[in-house]
Each structure stands twice: as structure tokens, then as C-alpha cells.
Amino acid sequence: MTTLLEIRDLRLQYGQFKALHGLDVEIAEGEIVAVIGANGAGKSSLIKGICCTEGQTSGSVKLDGRELLGLTPPQIARAxxxxxxxxxxxxxxxxxxxxIxxxxxxxxxxxxxxxxxERIYELFPDLTAKRHLSGTMLSGGQQQMIAIGRALMTNPRVLLCDEISxxxxxxxxxxxxxxxxxxASEGLAVLVVEQAMRKALEISDRYYCILxxxxxxxxxxADADEDRIAQAYFGR
Amino acid sequence: MELVNTISQGVLLGGLFALYALGLSLVFGVMRIVNIAHGDLIVVLAYIGLTVTEFLGVSVIVAAPLILVVAGGLGWVLQRGLFEFVPRHDPLIPLLVAFGLSIILQNLLLMGYGADPQKLSLGRLEQASVEILPNLHIGVFSLIIFGLAVAMIGGLQLMIYRTGFGRALRAVSDNEANAAMLGLDTRAIFRKAFVIVMLTVAVAALLMAIRGNFDPASGSTRLLTAFEAIVIGGLGSMWGTLAGGVIIGIAQMVGAQIDASWQVLAGHLVFLVLLFLRPSGLFPKNDG
Amino acid sequence: MKRSPLFLALAALAVSVIVVAPLPFVVGNGTMRYMTDLFIMIAVAQLWNLLAGFGGVVSIGQHAFIGAGAYSFFGFTTLLGLHPFTAMALTVPFGALLSLPVFTILSRMRVAYFAIGSWVLAEVFLLTAGKLPGFGGGSGLSLRPQIVKAFGARTGARIENIYWLSFAILVLIVLMIILVMHSRKGYALRAMRDNENAAMALGVNPNAIKMMLFVVSGGLLSLLGALNTLQKLRVNPAGSFSLIDWTVFIIFIVVIGGMGRIIGPIIGAVLFVLLRENLANYGPVYMIVLGAAAIAMMLYEPGGLAALPARWRKRRSA
Structure with missing residues (x-):
């Protein structure tokens, strides 16, 4: 399996506050990678670092060999x-x-x-009947389907999911x-950021715990040891 | 019959007011800027129309495409060169920047063209009229203005509700930060939006300049009528704005029948009464 | 020794009173008239700043109240025959009462459009003033000499008295703003300016505070309008309700001097007067310079000239 998204020594800071201190994360095609961690550990900062939406970043984020760091959000979406x-x-x-x-x-x-x-409606048939309603009138789960559908419509190679559950x-x-x-089984690389640790480990191939x-x-x-993860999760 | 005549004139005048208002409404809807300089931009375009037609020695109709191009370019420059740099977290700042722009534009015009009233001519078409009912004559040019207003509103509605660009506009208008995070190019969207705004301004400006006199200080009354039409109609509803324009138009024409000095005041008074009775306008949109 | 900001502000005010109040014994009539205009201008700017800088309410129609003050002073004296002092005092409740319905109507609009709405109302005031019977229509009327003479029989004495009167009113307005800003209400106001929702959660009612500010400034602007009439000696719609003098210039003064600071309008007005001396002959160029300066200020430092020292200090230390 070849690495698709390769994050090396990613640092992110907001003014004086350092949110990420050099992360290394890799995702391959068709792989689901879970990023777990407590509130404020830096999970969402990872997403922001990849998408270049906030703060100052350094390090490297390569998609299929192409550097994304320093690109604008529109360029990153197109990439x-x-x-x-x-x-x-x-x-x-x-x-x-x-x-969508x-x-x-x-x-x-x-x-x-x-x-x-058509493919989105096939994936999420619930949305078909409600296609003409205002997006915010739907239930939370259905809104999440819209958000996933919207992301899929960009024809992504990597899907970043921030706290889906x-x-x-x-x-x-x-x-x-x-x-x-x-x-993922069709080849999409999926990165899920989750606070719900068990669920994330259950559905993912590999995991990174951030503290x-x-x-x-x-x-x-599948090999994750609960005690070690608890230690990595809470820091003691 | 006199009254029917007055009202029909007011209705047609309302079309012009709605044209004044479209750009103001778009700038607020998309960029959340209360563009105090909107009226002055209309007057600037009227002067550009004057210069272009005089320089080329052609009629307004022939020169219109060129004027539209200039207007679009000016819109791009204004957004790229000024409004793009204006922080909008505090609505006070863009408001006061636009206020400064308004004063600059007025005085540039004063320096360039002097204070004398000017007018664009469309020849015989200006005086032509048709009799639609016995004793009820309607100016062909007034009909053209109203028709253009309806067409432009219809066109803008199609753009906003039926195109990808319109979709992006509405998304940005809903929540700019979210739109940017997802990868919408908000800067490009704002630039395009300002180009479109200035196209509507150019159309309004040329029609205004043909219909009557204008001078460097004419902008404020245009701003105020545009604003009144928007508020009466309900913010964000373009057909509402047309209705609002028509109401102000009728009020002004009826006021002018009493006495010429009552024309403007009558429009303002009707606006205030309607604002008191229906603060959210005749056709409010419930998007907060 | 560390003094509280309130103490420092009051001390600065006291020093300026000691310096400025005796000036009539030193300077000539021309200078005094000139300074009286400056006082009125600073006072109007302070009141605009109170609304916009402290309250977040941008009005482009405050000239409505200056004009209303002028016209009510004229009406009370000339048409009703009241004593000029009584008439002048009455302009305050008159302006305050007038601003109540104005605010009620304007606050029905979404915040952003308040500014243009206030302009519409000012237009209505101006056009209505031209239609009032007894005020000379569009061309206006002069004040009768005996009304003016109530403020001093001889020209020199009158100029001195009006100087002191204007300065006293300015000092009272500044004192009021200083005290309000350092009171509990003032802190509520700042909370509101920073975040309206958070302020509401703390039990501050933004609309009530805004209305109070609007009414207070409406009353005081009317008084200043009456004072200005004593300088101009006549009322007429275009002059008494001058958009340029009482709104455009005032906004530039506050924006360039420093919004949200008491010192801002003072810096702005002095600079404005100096610039006017040097650039007034150029007419439109002067206005373009002011407009450009205001825009530049908004983009570079929305806190105006008054905020620049702190900004530069911060940059040096950073």
C-alpha cells in the first residue's frame, strides 16, 4: 500500500499558543485512519493544519508527493x-x-x-425525498450525510472527517x-478525528493518539491495547 | 383620470428606484457592507456615460456596452483595491470607509465636471409616448426603464437561485467563515459580486441620466430612495424592492401633484409610516 | 504613584479649564469667535463619539438635532416671546423629546441600516423646517437684535459671554462623558460595544442604553444648535441643518482623531481646524484629503490618531 497523504513534523500555532508540536501522520489509499485524543489535545488543529484555515503552520503535508502547506483552502480542495x-x-x-x-x-x-x-443519493437514499428542503431543516444525522455528500462531490482522494459522531x-x-x-474499500483514504475512542478503533485500520x-x-x-491507549489518551 | 395618470407615472418611476436599489441590496446581502457611497457610484457612472458618449460622439445606446465594461472594471478595482482590505468584523469600519469614499467621489466629480447639472440625451425617444387608455399617455422611455428593471431583477434572481455562482453567493452570505473553510474562494466571489453590482449601477445610472438632470451632489437622494425601496420591500427580497420602489414612486408623484416641493418629502414620509407599521418590510425573508 | 484613569481624566479637564477659561482677557474678538466655533464642534463630535464610539450607534443624521435646536430656539424666542435664556434651556428637553420617536422608528430597522435611516429622518427634518409657518420658508429668518443682546449689550461683551457659555457647555459634556464612562453604566456600555450578546447575558439591555445615549445626545445637540444660531444670527434649513458641517465634518473629526476615546474628538477637531486654514482655498481637494485620511485611518488603526502611540509602543515592545 502506498502512502497517499504524508504529514511530517506538522506544527501549528496561534500567536503565542502552540497547538501542534510536530506531528507525523500517514494515510494510504483505501485506509481508514483514526485520530483520537481528549478535548483540546490537538485533533481539530490537525484538520486545520492540513486545510490551512487558521494559524501559522510549518512542516510538511504532502498529498501524493505534492506539498499542500502554504496553499489556500480552495487550492487544497482542488488538490x-x-x-x-x-x-x-x-x-x-x-x-x-x-x-451537495x-x-x-x-x-x-x-x-x-x-x-x-445520483451517486450521492444512492449512498444516502434518505436524502432523495428531502432534496428540495432547506439543508438545516433535516435531522442531525441527515445533515451529516449532506456534509459527507458535499465533501465527496469534490472528488477527494482523502476525506477528512471532523467529529462525525x-x-x-x-x-x-x-x-x-x-x-x-x-x-474506503473503493480506494478512498479516510481520516477520522474522533473523541469516541472505542468507535474510532473499531472502524479504523490504524490509529494515532494525540496528547x-x-x-x-x-x-x-485491531491490536490496540486499552491500558496503553488510556495512558496515551489522558497522559498518565 | 388625473390620478390614474399620476399613479402610473409613479409606478414607472418606481422601476428606476428599484434599479438604484439592486446593487445596494447585493452589497449588503453578500458582503454585509452598508455602502453609503452607492448613490455616488451611480452618479460617477452617469458622468462616465456622459464622457464616453461625448468623446465618441455616439448615442448612449451605442456606447452602453463600453460603459458597462468600464463599470465592471471599476467594480473589480473597488473591491480589489479598497473593500478587500476593509476589516468587516465590526460593521462600523466598512460603513465609515464607504462614507469616506462617498465624500471623495463627490468632490472628484466636482473638480472634474463642476457643479452644473448635466443630462444625457436619447433624442426623440425621450418624448415619445403611447396612449394605453383614452387620455392615459405613458412615456415610452418610462416603460423601457420599468421593463429593464423587471428584466434585471428576473435575471439576477435566475443568477442567484439557478447558477453555481449564485449558490456560492448564498453560501458566503449565510456564513463567510464556513464557506471559506470548505474551500470556496470568497475573495473571487466578492470581486465578481462587485462587478455585477457595478453593472446594475451602470444601467441605473444611464437611465437616470437620460431621465433628468444630475450633478455631483445627486448621489445622496439616490442612496436614500434606494434604501427606502429595500426596507419597504423587506431586506433580501428583490421583487419586494421593486414593490418598495413603486410605493415611493407613487408617493413622490402624488406629492408632486400637491406642490413640487412636496415630492421628496412625501416619499420619505410614506417610508417612515410604512417602517413604523411593518418594520420588517412587505415581503420579509425569514433568514435572520 | 499610580493614579486611577478617572483621576487623570478629571485632572486633564481641570488643567484645560484653567488654561482656556481666562483666554478672553488675552486674545481678540476674532480669535474668540473662532474658538467658540471650535468648542461647539468638539462638543458635537464628543456627542457623536458617545453614540458611535461608545455605543456602537452610527448616525448620519445628527445634524437633524442641531437644526431642531436652532429652529426651536428661534421659535421659543421670536414666535412665543420667551426670554432667550429660558428658550435656550428649553431646547434641551425639546431635542430630547424629539429624539425619542426618532429612535423608536430607527431602532425598528436592523442595526446596519440605522445610519441611512437617520439620514432620511434628518432630510425629513430639513424639508419640514422649510415648510413651517413663521420661520421664513426656504430662505429662513434672522434673529431679532434684542434676542442676541440678551447675551451682552456690546459686541465685545457678547462674544466673551458666548465664548464662556460654549466652553462651559463643552466642559460639562466632557465631564458627563468622563463620569459615565467610569461608572458601572460605562462598563456595561463597553461590554455592549464589545459583544452585544454577552452583555445581554449579563443583564445589560443594549437597546435601552442606546436609547438613553441617543436621547441625551439629542437634547445636548439641540442646545449646541441654539448656541450656533447665536454665532450665525439666523436660521435657515440649509444652514441650520447642514449635513456637511454637523455630520460629515464631525464624522471625519472623530474617525481621524480617535473613535471611542474622549481625547479623540479634541485631537480631530484641532487638526481639522488647522487643516482648514491651510487647505480651505482648495475646496474639493480639502474634502478629498479628509475622506482619504478617514479611510486610511479606518484601515490602519480604527482607534484613530489617539490610538497610535499605544500601537507604536506595542510594536516596539513586540
Whole structure:
């Protein structure tokens, strides 16, 4: 398996405050990688560092050998990074369908079957009947589907999912993750940032545990040892 | 019959007011800037129209495409060269920047053209009229203005609700930070939006300049009527803005029937009464 | 020895009173008239700053109240025959009462459009003033000599008295703003300016505070309008309700001098007067320079000239 997204010594700081102290993370094609850690450990900062949305970054973020650090968010979206942001960020003035279509305006083709509205509705049939409603009128789970659909429409090579399970019922979380596993089996690289540690380990191939802006532990999810992870998670 | 005549004139005048208002409404809707200089931009375009037609020695209709190009370019320059640098976290700052721009534009015009009133001519078409009912004559040019207003609103609606660019505009208008985070190129969107704004300004400016006199200080009344049309109609509703423009137009025409000095005041008074009765406008949008 | 900001502000005010109040014994009539204009201008700017800089309410229609003050003073004296002193005192409640319905109507609009709305209302005031019977219509009327003479029989004495009156009113306005800013209400105001929602959570009612500020400034602006009429000796719609003099210039003064600081309008007004001396002959160029300076200030340092020293200190230490 070849590495698709290669993060080396990623540092991120906001003014004087250092959020990331040099992270190394790798994701290969078709792989699901979980990033776990407590609140404030730097999980979301990792996403922000990759997308270059805030703060000053240094280090390297390479997608298929191409440096992303220093690019603008529009360039990063076009390069093949699809973002499912924390809190879903659905636009209320846009219908479900328009929210999804918006993703299509951000990305570009990287080979493979391009994503279309039809394919999104196939993936998330619940959305079909509600396509003309305002995006924010749907349930939390369905809004998460819109957010994933929107990210997929950019035809990403790597999908970044920030706290997908937050505030959702377990059955919905299971369904969403099943879809992500299916997507990964088709070759998509998926990075999930999760506070729900068990769930994240259950669905991922490998994991990175982050503590105070550093990787405190990483490995194969199936081999993860609960005690060691708890130590890496809480720092004692 | 006199009254019907007055009202029909007011309705048609309302089309012009709506044209004044479209750009102001877009700038606020997309960029959240209260563009105090909007009226002055209309007057600037009227002077550009004057210069272009005089320099080329052609009629406004022939020169219009060139004027539109100039207007679009000016919009791009304004956004790229000024508004892009204005912090918008505090609405006070863009408001006061626009205020400074307004005074600069007025005085540049004063230096360049003097204070004398100017006018653009469209020849015989200005006087032509049709009799649509016995004794009810309507100016062909007024009809053209109203028709253009309807067409421009329709066109903008299509753009905003049926195109990818319109989708992006609405997303940015909803939440700029979220749109930027997802990878929408908000700077490019704002630049394009300002180009479109200035195209509407150019159309409004040329029609205004043909319809009557203008001078460097004419901007403020245009700003105020545009603003009144928007507020009466309900912020964000373009057909509402047309309705608002028509109401102000009728009020002004009826006021002018009483006495010429009542024309402007009547419009303002009707606005204040409607604002009191329906603070969120006739066709409010519930998007907060 | 560390003094509280309130003490320092009051001390600065006291020193300026000691310096400025005796000036009529030294300077001539021309200078005194000139300084009276400056006092009125600073006072109007302070009140605009109170609304915008401290309250976050941007009005482009404050000239409405200057004009209303002028017209009510004229009406009380000339039409109702009140004593000029009584009439002048009455302009304060008149302006305050007038600003109540104005604020009520304007606050129905979303915040951003308050500015243009206030301009519409000022236009309505101006146009209405031209239609009031007894005020001379569009061309206006002069004050009767005996009204002016109530402020001093001889020209020299009158100029001195009006100088002291204007300065006293300015000092009272500044004192009021200093005390309010350092009171609990003042802190509530700052909280509101920074974050309206957070302030509401703390039990501050932003709309009530804004209304109070608007009403207070409406009343005091009317008084200043009456004072200005004593300088101009006549009322007329275009002059008494001058957008350029009482709103455009005032906004430039505050924005360039420093919004949200008491010293800002003073710096701005002095600079404005000096610039006017040197550039007034150029007419439009003067206005363009002011407009450009205001824009540059907003982009570089929204706190105006008054905030520059602190900014530069910070940069040096950083």
C-alpha cells in the first residue's frame, strides 16, 4: 500500500499558543485512519493544519508527493482533500441538493468515477425525498450525510472527517461509518478525528493518539491495547 | 383620470428606484457592507456615460456596452483595491470607509465636471409616448426603464437561485467563515459580486441620466430612495424592492401633484409610516 | 504613584479649564469667535463619539438635532416671546423629546441600516423646517437684535459671554462623558460595544442604553444648535441643518482623531481646524484629503490618531 497523504513534523500555532508540536501522520489509499485524543489535545488543529484555515503552520503535508502547506483552502480542495467539518456547517439558504452541489464547485477530477448527485443519493437514499428542503431543516444525522455528500462531490482522494459522531444516535453513527468503510474499500483514504475512542478503533485500520499536540501512541487498531491507549489518551 | 395618470407615472418611476436599489441590496446581502457611497457610484457612472458618449460622439445606446465594461472594471478595482482590505468584523469600519469614499467621489466629480447639472440625451425617444387608455399617455422611455428593471431583477434572481455562482453567493452570505473553510474562494466571489453590482449601477445610472438632470451632489437622494425601496420591500427580497420602489414612486408623484416641493418629502414620509407599521418590510425573508 | 484613569481624566479637564477659561482677557474678538466655533464642534463630535464610539450607534443624521435646536430656539424666542435664556434651556428637553420617536422608528430597522435611516429622518427634518409657518420658508429668518443682546449689550461683551457659555457647555459634556464612562453604566456600555450578546447575558439591555445615549445626545445637540444660531444670527434649513458641517465634518473629526476615546474628538477637531486654514482655498481637494485620511485611518488603526502611540509602543515592545 502506498502512502497517499504524508504529514511530517506538522506544527501549528496561534500567536503565542502552540497547538501542534510536530506531528507525523500517514494515510494510504483505501485506509481508514483514526485520530483520537481528549478535548483540546490537538485533533481539530490537525484538520486545520492540513486545510490551512487558521494559524501559522510549518512542516510538511504532502498529498501524493505534492506539498499542500502554504496553499489556500480552495487550492487544497482542488488538490483532492474533502472536508467534512465539525458541526457539519450546512448552509441554511441552500437546499439539501444545493448544499451537495456546492461541493462539486470546489474540487476537480482525479481519475476514477466522478461523484454525481445520483451517486450521492444512492449512498444516502434518505436524502432523495428531502432534496428540495432547506439543508438545516433535516435531522442531525441527515445533515451529516449532506456534509459527507458535499465533501465527496469534490472528488477527494482523502476525506477528512471532523467529529462525525458528535451529538448523533448510535444507530446513525454506525450507518455513517459503514458507508465510510465502503468508501474506503473503493480506494478512498479516510481520516477520522474522533473523541469516541472505542468507535474510532473499531472502524479504523490504524490509529494515532494525540496528547498535547504530539502523537503519544500509534499502531494497528485491531491490536490496540486499552491500558496503553488510556495512558496515551489522558497522559498518565 | 388625473390620478390614474399620476399613479402610473409613479409606478414607472418606481422601476428606476428599484434599479438604484439592486446593487445596494447585493452589497449588503453578500458582503454585509452598508455602502453609503452607492448613490455616488451611480452618479460617477452617469458622468462616465456622459464622457464616453461625448468623446465618441455616439448615442448612449451605442456606447452602453463600453460603459458597462468600464463599470465592471471599476467594480473589480473597488473591491480589489479598497473593500478587500476593509476589516468587516465590526460593521462600523466598512460603513465609515464607504462614507469616506462617498465624500471623495463627490468632490472628484466636482473638480472634474463642476457643479452644473448635466443630462444625457436619447433624442426623440425621450418624448415619445403611447396612449394605453383614452387620455392615459405613458412615456415610452418610462416603460423601457420599468421593463429593464423587471428584466434585471428576473435575471439576477435566475443568477442567484439557478447558477453555481449564485449558490456560492448564498453560501458566503449565510456564513463567510464556513464557506471559506470548505474551500470556496470568497475573495473571487466578492470581486465578481462587485462587478455585477457595478453593472446594475451602470444601467441605473444611464437611465437616470437620460431621465433628468444630475450633478455631483445627486448621489445622496439616490442612496436614500434606494434604501427606502429595500426596507419597504423587506431586506433580501428583490421583487419586494421593486414593490418598495413603486410605493415611493407613487408617493413622490402624488406629492408632486400637491406642490413640487412636496415630492421628496412625501416619499420619505410614506417610508417612515410604512417602517413604523411593518418594520420588517412587505415581503420579509425569514433568514435572520 | 499610580493614579486611577478617572483621576487623570478629571485632572486633564481641570488643567484645560484653567488654561482656556481666562483666554478672553488675552486674545481678540476674532480669535474668540473662532474658538467658540471650535468648542461647539468638539462638543458635537464628543456627542457623536458617545453614540458611535461608545455605543456602537452610527448616525448620519445628527445634524437633524442641531437644526431642531436652532429652529426651536428661534421659535421659543421670536414666535412665543420667551426670554432667550429660558428658550435656550428649553431646547434641551425639546431635542430630547424629539429624539425619542426618532429612535423608536430607527431602532425598528436592523442595526446596519440605522445610519441611512437617520439620514432620511434628518432630510425629513430639513424639508419640514422649510415648510413651517413663521420661520421664513426656504430662505429662513434672522434673529431679532434684542434676542442676541440678551447675551451682552456690546459686541465685545457678547462674544466673551458666548465664548464662556460654549466652553462651559463643552466642559460639562466632557465631564458627563468622563463620569459615565467610569461608572458601572460605562462598563456595561463597553461590554455592549464589545459583544452585544454577552452583555445581554449579563443583564445589560443594549437597546435601552442606546436609547438613553441617543436621547441625551439629542437634547445636548439641540442646545449646541441654539448656541450656533447665536454665532450665525439666523436660521435657515440649509444652514441650520447642514449635513456637511454637523455630520460629515464631525464624522471625519472623530474617525481621524480617535473613535471611542474622549481625547479623540479634541485631537480631530484641532487638526481639522488647522487643516482648514491651510487647505480651505482648495475646496474639493480639502474634502478629498479628509475622506482619504478617514479611510486610511479606518484601515490602519480604527482607534484613530489617539490610538497610535499605544500601537507604536506595542510594536516596539513586540
Amino acid at each position: 483532492g482533500i474533502g472536508l467534512v467539518p465539525e458541526g457539519r456547517r450546512i448552509f441554511p439558504s441552500l437546499s439539501v441538493e444545493e448544499n 452541489l456546492l461541493g462539486g464547485q470546489l474540487g476537480q477530477d482525479h481519475g476514477g468515477t466522478p461523484w454525481t448527485l 458528535l451529538g448523533l444516535a448510535p444507530t446513525i453513527i454506525n450507518r455513517l461509518y459503514e458507508q465510510l468503510i465502503a468508501l 498535547e499536540g504530539r502523537v503519544s501512541l500509534s499502531g494497528i487498531s
